[in-house]
Amino acid sequence: YPHRTAWQWATAAWRSDKGVLCGFNLTRNQAKNPEQFHECALWHDGALTRLPLPDFAVPKTPLDPWLIGSKDGRVDLRFEPQGLRRDDTRIGPVKSWYLQPWGRFTGTLAHGDGQRINVDAFGVCEDHCAHW
Numbered sequence: 338y339p340h341r342t343a344w345q346w347a348t349a350a351w352r353s354d355k356g357v358l359c360g361f362n363l364t365r366n367q368a369k370n371p372e373q374f375h376e377c378a379l380w381h382d383g384a385l386t387r388l389p390l391p392d393f394a395v396p397k398t399p400l401d402p403w404l405i406g407s408k409d410g411r412v413d414l415r416f417e418p419q420g421l422r423r424d425d426t427r428i429g430p431v432k433s434w435y436l437q438p439w440g441r442f443t444g445t446l447a448h449g450d451g452q453r454i455n456v457d458a459f460g461v462c463e464d465h466c467a468h469w
Contacts, residue, residue, distance in 0.1 A: 339367065340468060340469060341466070341467070341468050342367055342465075342466070342467045342468075342469075343366075343367070343465065343466040343467070344364060344365060344366035344367060344463070344465055345364065345365045345366075345393035345395065345462070345463065345464050345465075346362075346363065346364045346365075346366075346462065346463040346465075347361075347362075347363045347364075347391075347393070347403075347405055347414070347416065347442070347460065347461070347462045347463075348360070348361065348362045348363070348460055348461060349361060349442050349456070349458035349459060349460025349461070350380075350458065350460070351456070351457065351458035351459070353454070353455065354455070357381065357382045358380070358382065358383075359379070359380060359381050359382075359454060359456075359458075360379075360380040361377075361378065361379050361380070361388065361446055361456070362376055362377060362378050363377050363388065363391045363405060363412065363414075364376045364377060364391075365390060365391060365392070365393060371390055372390055375390050377389065377390060377391065377412075379446050379448065379454065381448070381454055386448045386449055387449070388407070388411060388412055388446065389407040389408065389409055389411055389412060390407065391405050391406060391407050391412045392405070392406055392407065392408075393405050393462075393464070394406075395436075395464050399418065399421055399423070399436050399438055399464070400418045400421060400438065401418075402415055402416060402417050402418075403415070403416040403418070403438075403462055404416075410447070411446065411447040411449075412446055412447075413444045413445050413446075414442050414443070414444035414445075414446070414456060415442070415443050415444050416438075416440060416441070416442050416460075416462055417440050417441045417443070418438035418439065418440040418462075419438075419439060419440040419441065420438065420439050420440070421436065421437070421438045421439075422435075422436075422437040422438075422439075423435065423436050423437070430468070430469065431467075431468065431469045432466075432467065432468040432469075433465075433466075433467045433468075434465070434466045434467070435463070435464075435465045435466075436462075436463065436464045436465070437461060437462070437463050438461070438462055439459070439460070439461045439462075440459070440460075440462075441457070441458070441459055441460075442456050442457070442458045442459075442460050443456060443457055444456050
């Protein structure tokens with residue numbers, strides 16, 4: 338990893354209104370080619386679907402709503418934080434700045450075929466930056 342590392346991450350799991358087990362993982366991280374190499378996926382009723390690389394709109398005040406979306410519209414989420422874990426560590430040249438709010442996601446995620454999955458789930462986000 339480079340000497341400056343940063344990422345945003347979001348994840349949640351829930352049962353749909355029809356009882357179907359669902360989950361997602363979304364991240365924007367340090368990959369050399371993030372459009373190709375990322376960990377973004379939707380699990381729906383036992384099937385795994387690759388999701389596009391998302392953009393995170395992280396608010397200046399971390400307990401305000403976060404928006405997470407993708408250029409193609411397949412990721413369209415709003416995250417309402419309900420609590421927060423935070424750390425700001427500085428030891429000599431090493432710095433780590435970290436936010437981890439938890440709360441409720443609402444919105445939609447879409448399979449590659451366009452089928453939209455409604456999201457209403459409790460989960461967690463991260464915004465992290467480290468220098469070493």
